[in-house]
Structure formats: C-alpha cells, structure tokens
Amino acid sequence: MLDTLIQAASQALTLYNFFGAALGIFLGSLLGAIPGLNGTMAIALLIPVTYTWSPLFSIAMLVGCWKGSVYGGSISAILLNAPGTPEAAATSLDGYPLARQGKAGKALKMALYASVIGAVFSDVMLMVAAPPIAALALMFGPAELAMLILFALVVVAGTGAHSQVKGLISTALGMLLATVGLDPITTQQRFTFGSIDLDAGIELLAMLIGLLVMSEVLVQMEEGWQEAHSEAMARSADPNASRVTWRELKACLGTIFRSSLLGAFCGALPGVGSITAAFMGYDQARRLAKNPEDYGKGELKGVAAPEAANNAVCGAALIPLVTLGIPGALSAAVIMGAFMIHGLAPGPMLMTEHPETIYGLFMLLILSDFFMLVIPLPLMKLGQWVISVPRAYLFPVILVLCVIGAYGTQQNLFDVKIMVFFGVLGYFLKKWGLSPAALLIAFILGPMAEVYLRQALKISGGSPMIFVTKPLALGFLLATVAMIAWTAYRRRRGKGAAAAH
Amino acid sequence: MIQNAKDFKLGAGLAGFCLLALVYLIPSQVGSLTDADAMMPALITGFILVLSLLLMLQALRRPVAEADQEHPPAGQAVRRSTKITLAAAVAIMAAYAWLLDIAGFVLTSLVAMVALFLIFGVRRWLTIAAITVITLAGLYVCFELLLGAPLPVGTLLERFLD
Incomplete structure (x- = not known):
C-alpha cells in the first residue's frame, strides 16, 4: 500500500499536474461565473482538448474545472443575484443582500472559504470510502452488478424530468441509444443502417456536447436570455466589510461542517446532485440557527452553508464513479466519459488495475482545493466584468466550440453531425419535459447493464430467477421497486399538497 | 377529454415509434426478437411502449403541470x-x-x-x-x-x- 502511495505521489505531484489542476480551477471559476454557462458545459467543451494529454493531468483539470465552476457560480449569485450555476441559487438568498449592504467582498470570501472546506471534506471522504467500497464491489457477480445498475438507473430517472414516467422514458431512451453499434458480446451490427460510422456506436463526447451544450444554447435563445445588468453596489466604510474575520469564520465552522457532511452524502447518492445539496445545506443552517429571521436578509451562515454543501458534492460524486462505475452527478457522468477516453474504465477493477493513477488523482484533488483558495481571488475583482459579457457574443463562440469539440476527439466529421442531431434532440427533450441528463447517464450505463444482464442469464441458463435467488441482487431489486414506489408516493403527495395549497 | 394535449401527443408519438421499432426496425436492423442480440433493444422498446401508454393515460386525467408550462408567456x-x-x-x-x-x-x-x-x-x-x-x-x-x-x-x- 505504501509503495502504491509513493508511486502515486511520484506520478501525480509534478509541476505539470499542478498546472492542470490550477488551470481547471481558473477556467471553471471563470466560466461558472457567467450565468447560463455551467460546470458540465465547461467540462464537456474541455474534454476534446485533453485527448492527447496524460490521464492524470486531464482528469485533475476537469475535476478542478467542476469545483471551480461550482464556486464561480456564487460570484454572480452574490454580485448580481443571478446565479452563474443552478447550485448557486441558494447562495444568492443571503449573498446578494450582503452585497447590497456593501459586504460583497465578505460574502465572496466566505463563499470561497466554505467551498474549500466543503471540497476538502468531500475529497477526504472519497479517499477514505473508495477503497473499501471498491473491495466490496469486487465480490459482486454479474447478477448483483446488473441489479445495482438497474437501481442506479431508477434513481437517475428522477434527475431533471417533469414526472416519474418521463424520467423513466428518458432513461430507457438513453439505454436504447446505447444499443446502437456492434453487439458487445456477439459483435452483430445493431441499428447501424449500413453506416460504418455507427459500428462503434454513438460517440459519447459528440452526444454529450450536443445534449448538454448546444441544446442549452437553443433553450436559452428561446427563453430570451436575460442579460445581467450590474447594479452599482453600496460601498461600506468599514474595513472589515470586504474580509472575513477569524471570529466570523469560527462562528460559521459548525454550519460549514454540517453542510459538508450533507453535501458529501448527497454527492455519494447517484442522481441527488448539488442543487438539492445546496438547498438542504441552507435549510439545515436556517433551522438550527438562533436567528432564523435573519436568513434571507444577509446572514453570513446563509452563504457558507450552501457553498460548503454544493462543493462537498464534487469529490463524493466520484465515490460511486470510481468504485462502481456509476456517476453520482451529471458532471461526474461527463468526467466518466473523460476516464473512458483516457483508457480508464470506471468500476470495481479501476482501483486494482490503476491504483497509482487513482491515488494520484486523489492527491491532486486535495491539492486543487488549496489552489481554489488562491486562484479565484483575482476573479472576484474581475467578476463584475466577466459576468456582464453579453450572451449574444458568447453563444456563437460556444456553438463553434461545440462543433470543434465534437470533431476533435476522433477527427471524424460524422461526429459533428451526431452532435448537431443531439443538440436539436436535447432541445426537444427539454421542451417535452424529458431529461437529457437521465438519458445521458443511462446511455453511459446501458452497455454495462446489458453485458452484466446477459452474463447473469448465461450463468443461470437463461433463468431470470438468478436475480431473486442471490441475496444481494434481490436486495438491489427490492431497493429498485421501493425507489419507484417512494418516488411515486412523494410526487403524488407533493401534488396533493400543491393542490390543497 | 384530454387534459394535457402535449403529453398525450408525446406518448402517442413514442408509442408509434416503439411499435415501428418492434415490428420493423429491430427485425430489420438487429434480428428476430427472440435473438440474444435483440433481447435488450426489444426489452427496452417494450418498456418505453408501456411507459408511453401510461403517459397517455396520465395526460387524459391530469392537467398540465406547472413545470410543463411554456416559458416565457411572451406575445x-x-x-x-x-x-x-x-x-x-x-x-x-x-x-x-x-x-x-x-x-x-x-x-x-x-x-x-x-x-x-x-x-x-x-x-x-x-x-x-x-x-x-x-x-x-x-x-x-x-x-x-x-x-x-x-x-x-x-x-x-x-x-x-x-
């Protein structure tokens, strides 16, 4: 173990990799600050550039970009009341009132400190939890893994769709699209329509750039993007107004740790995500506060809680990804694509086959948290300028980046057409209340689900009873049924309450 | 009376696609529905068909959800x-x-x-x-x-x- 750690450190702790992590944080903070751009879009656009770089450098940069974007979202949330990313919406509740009181600097710095603490907490959780979970997962056979993926798919179906049925349809469509190409076991062509370009299946990167980036531009065009107009902020004469004192930080530490724990828990569960974590963090802080009436009026803990929670999601969302091959969040699904592009297949074998790379990545993640303490600081000053770049200037550049990003990985023009197709499809999916996120995650998990399902059936001689006779598989199956029933009950109760209200 | 025309049309469109896939696309592009290669596509298509019918049924009974309403209600x-x-x-x-x-x-x-x-x-x-x-x-x-x-x-x- 010690040898592995020393090897991992020698691979990871190089200036080259430090630069990768720092670059990711810088780009993420910058792009996350712009309302309308989010971390997932930024990662999707950056993946093609990393194709020729080393896996450690690339993945450290992409995870850094994710973390940076989560913090970056708070810059515009605090300064303009226009969250740069959806997970920063909870931050604006108290961040913007603080900025209006002339304490923008204090709010931004508290958001930064809380984000860093949340991120470190989450990365430590990842380092501690990943090895035993991966070791446990190695004991799973095809039947257990098939049922585990089924469970994850049902959980993921709740991501972003307007109803449970639509979520399940999105998931099933993703799995159907994953069957395009050669059969993973018999290599029989499926849905290729005679095109050799489709033999290897639909290119993941082209699909995700189309579904997540191009479709988002189209949706924002239709909704009539709201340009952010910066309002002149009040300036306070108090020198402490633009910094966080030790006393203030100490007072927020309890809230930050509780929110980090909540965020890490939400991150480790597939499909819950950082938006839920941020609002849960904010809610627990308000409920436990001695002065709940101050929340929403500029309470510093109201900034610290959601920021710690949404950053704590990032590292923890890598736990199911690294150990089981199941992404805990949409950005983690995109990062899973990066793992695959760089020849690292996420799943129980990853930690056995590439321990140096994975432990090296863990070290870089913790290190990148400290970069986060320094790199976004100048961006706070740049913040006002960055977030006021008009969308009309940004969108053509983003659309060209989509085309080049889709082309860049394989230098195949067919992938550009695929990207445009999925861009338009993603737009319609959103209009119909279906979930592109659930579709994408199901597309990634689909081939694994099929292989495990068919392997399990082969072992049992074609009898589906194997999923019931194996205790763990049965457990996952029951959990799947319980999840469907619970989601249906929760939605029905929510609708009932809304109707009564 | 259809309460949610948008969802009804979506369900009908998806159901139509699933029937086309089961009757024509899968047999012509993959193989017989009983083949191992076609098992997964057929299973998923069947599942989408059931969900589409459920969506149509829901659209008959439930009005448009707030989340499904068009934004923005501009001129x-x-x-x-x-x-x-x-x-x-x-x-x-x-x-x-x-x-x-x-x-x-x-x-x-x-x-x-x-x-x-x-x-x-x-x-x-x-x-x-x-x-x-x-x-x-x-x-x-x-x-x-x-x-x-x-x-x-x-x-x-x-x-x-x-």
Missing part, C-alpha cells in the same frame, strides 16, 4: 420571431456540420460565426470580426499546432491545391 409576435431565430440557428449549425467536409474548417467556421452573430442581433462589425478572428486563430493554434490534431481542410481547397 405571439415575439414568440414567432424567436422561433425563426431558433430555426435559423439550427439551420446554420446543420449547414456548418455538412459543409465542413467541403469548405473546410476556416471558411465554414468564419461564415457560420458571422451568420450566428447576425441572427443573435450583434451588428457591430468590428466586434464580430475581432471575436471571429481571435476564436478561429485560437482554435487553429490549439488543434493544429499544440495538439497536432488536423482540422478539416475541405475537399474544395484540396482540389484547388492539387
């Missing part, structure tokens, strides 16, 4: 112009994807970027020129020189150079 004229802009953007992107092979990266991207700026309402030619040149030069340097990933030259230019 008809605005919405029509937005739709035209949206269709133009999609058409430009489709043409961009198809013409890359013929006209190459530089020419196609240049035309596409300028066209996109214009449909997004940017009329400052200096700004358009500056952003376009910087973006394309940056991408060219990044892909061609730094990453060694050649960008498409285009059959037109290839023929001209020959």
Whole structure:
C-alpha cells in the first residue's frame, strides 16, 4: 500500500499536474461565473482538448474545472443575484443582500472559504470510502452488478424530468441509444443502417456536447436570455466589510461542517446532485440557527452553508464513479466519459488495475482545493466584468466550440453531425419535459447493464430467477421497486399538497 | 377529454415509434426478437411502449403541470420571431456540420460565426470580426499546432491545391 502511495505521489505531484489542476480551477471559476454557462458545459467543451494529454493531468483539470465552476457560480449569485450555476441559487438568498449592504467582498470570501472546506471534506471522504467500497464491489457477480445498475438507473430517472414516467422514458431512451453499434458480446451490427460510422456506436463526447451544450444554447435563445445588468453596489466604510474575520469564520465552522457532511452524502447518492445539496445545506443552517429571521436578509451562515454543501458534492460524486462505475452527478457522468477516453474504465477493477493513477488523482484533488483558495481571488475583482459579457457574443463562440469539440476527439466529421442531431434532440427533450441528463447517464450505463444482464442469464441458463435467488441482487431489486414506489408516493403527495395549497 | 394535449401527443408519438421499432426496425436492423442480440433493444422498446401508454393515460386525467408550462408567456409576435431565430440557428449549425467536409474548417467556421452573430442581433462589425478572428486563430493554434490534431481542410481547397 505504501509503495502504491509513493508511486502515486511520484506520478501525480509534478509541476505539470499542478498546472492542470490550477488551470481547471481558473477556467471553471471563470466560466461558472457567467450565468447560463455551467460546470458540465465547461467540462464537456474541455474534454476534446485533453485527448492527447496524460490521464492524470486531464482528469485533475476537469475535476478542478467542476469545483471551480461550482464556486464561480456564487460570484454572480452574490454580485448580481443571478446565479452563474443552478447550485448557486441558494447562495444568492443571503449573498446578494450582503452585497447590497456593501459586504460583497465578505460574502465572496466566505463563499470561497466554505467551498474549500466543503471540497476538502468531500475529497477526504472519497479517499477514505473508495477503497473499501471498491473491495466490496469486487465480490459482486454479474447478477448483483446488473441489479445495482438497474437501481442506479431508477434513481437517475428522477434527475431533471417533469414526472416519474418521463424520467423513466428518458432513461430507457438513453439505454436504447446505447444499443446502437456492434453487439458487445456477439459483435452483430445493431441499428447501424449500413453506416460504418455507427459500428462503434454513438460517440459519447459528440452526444454529450450536443445534449448538454448546444441544446442549452437553443433553450436559452428561446427563453430570451436575460442579460445581467450590474447594479452599482453600496460601498461600506468599514474595513472589515470586504474580509472575513477569524471570529466570523469560527462562528460559521459548525454550519460549514454540517453542510459538508450533507453535501458529501448527497454527492455519494447517484442522481441527488448539488442543487438539492445546496438547498438542504441552507435549510439545515436556517433551522438550527438562533436567528432564523435573519436568513434571507444577509446572514453570513446563509452563504457558507450552501457553498460548503454544493462543493462537498464534487469529490463524493466520484465515490460511486470510481468504485462502481456509476456517476453520482451529471458532471461526474461527463468526467466518466473523460476516464473512458483516457483508457480508464470506471468500476470495481479501476482501483486494482490503476491504483497509482487513482491515488494520484486523489492527491491532486486535495491539492486543487488549496489552489481554489488562491486562484479565484483575482476573479472576484474581475467578476463584475466577466459576468456582464453579453450572451449574444458568447453563444456563437460556444456553438463553434461545440462543433470543434465534437470533431476533435476522433477527427471524424460524422461526429459533428451526431452532435448537431443531439443538440436539436436535447432541445426537444427539454421542451417535452424529458431529461437529457437521465438519458445521458443511462446511455453511459446501458452497455454495462446489458453485458452484466446477459452474463447473469448465461450463468443461470437463461433463468431470470438468478436475480431473486442471490441475496444481494434481490436486495438491489427490492431497493429498485421501493425507489419507484417512494418516488411515486412523494410526487403524488407533493401534488396533493400543491393542490390543497 | 384530454387534459394535457402535449403529453398525450408525446406518448402517442413514442408509442408509434416503439411499435415501428418492434415490428420493423429491430427485425430489420438487429434480428428476430427472440435473438440474444435483440433481447435488450426489444426489452427496452417494450418498456418505453408501456411507459408511453401510461403517459397517455396520465395526460387524459391530469392537467398540465406547472413545470410543463411554456416559458416565457411572451406575445405571439415575439414568440414567432424567436422561433425563426431558433430555426435559423439550427439551420446554420446543420449547414456548418455538412459543409465542413467541403469548405473546410476556416471558411465554414468564419461564415457560420458571422451568420450566428447576425441572427443573435450583434451588428457591430468590428466586434464580430475581432471575436471571429481571435476564436478561429485560437482554435487553429490549439488543434493544429499544440495538439497536432488536423482540422478539416475541405475537399474544395484540396482540389484547388492539387
């Protein structure tokens, strides 16, 4: 173990990799600050550039970009009341009132400190939890893994769709699209329509750039993007107004740790995500506060809680990804694509086959948290300028980046057409209340689900009873049924309450 | 009486697609429904068919959910112009994807970027020129020189150079 750690450190702790992590944080903070751009879009656009770089450098940069974007979202949330990313919406509740009181600097710095603490907490959780979970997962056979993926798919179906049925349809469509190409076991062509370009299946990167980036531009065009107009902020004469004192930080530490724990828990569960974590963090802080009436009026803990929670999601969302091959969040699904592009297949074998790379990545993640303490600081000053770049200037550049990003990985023009197709499809999916996120995650998990399902059936001689006779598989199956029933009950109760209200 | 026409149409469309897949697409593109290769596609299609019927059933009983309502409720004229802009953007992107092979990266991207700026309402030619040149030069340097990933030259230019 010690040898592995020393090897991992020698691979990871190089200036080259430090630069990768720092670059990711810088780009993420910058792009996350712009309302309308989010971390997932930024990662999707950056993946093609990393194709020729080393896996450690690339993945450290992409995870850094994710973390940076989560913090970056708070810059515009605090300064303009226009969250740069959806997970920063909870931050604006108290961040913007603080900025209006002339304490923008204090709010931004508290958001930064809380984000860093949340991120470190989450990365430590990842380092501690990943090895035993991966070791446990190695004991799973095809039947257990098939049922585990089924469970994850049902959980993921709740991501972003307007109803449970639509979520399940999105998931099933993703799995159907994953069957395009050669059969993973018999290599029989499926849905290729005679095109050799489709033999290897639909290119993941082209699909995700189309579904997540191009479709988002189209949706924002239709909704009539709201340009952010910066309002002149009040300036306070108090020198402490633009910094966080030790006393203030100490007072927020309890809230930050509780929110980090909540965020890490939400991150480790597939499909819950950082938006839920941020609002849960904010809610627990308000409920436990001695002065709940101050929340929403500029309470510093109201900034610290959601920021710690949404950053704590990032590292923890890598736990199911690294150990089981199941992404805990949409950005983690995109990062899973990066793992695959760089020849690292996420799943129980990853930690056995590439321990140096994975432990090296863990070290870089913790290190990148400290970069986060320094790199976004100048961006706070740049913040006002960055977030006021008009969308009309940004969108053509983003659309060209989509085309080049889709082309860049394989230098195949067919992938550009695929990207445009999925861009338009993603737009319609959103209009119909279906979930592109659930579709994408199901597309990634689909081939694994099929292989495990068919392997399990082969072992049992074609009898589906194997999923019931194996205790763990049965457990996952029951959990799947319980999840469907619970989601249906929760939605029905929510609708009932809304109707009564 | 249908309470939610949008969901009903979506369910009907998906159900139609599933029937087409089960009757024609899977047998012609994969194999008989009983084959091992066709098991997963057939299972998933059947599942989508059931869900589509459920969606249609729900659409008959439940009114439009708040989350499904169109945003923003702008005037008809605005919405029509937005739709035209949206269709133009999609058409430009489709043409961009198809013409890359013929006209190459530089020419196609240049035309596409300028066209996109214009449909997004940017009329400052200096700004358009500056952003376009910087973006394309940056991408060219990044892909061609730094990453060694050649960008498409285009059959037109290839023929001209020959």
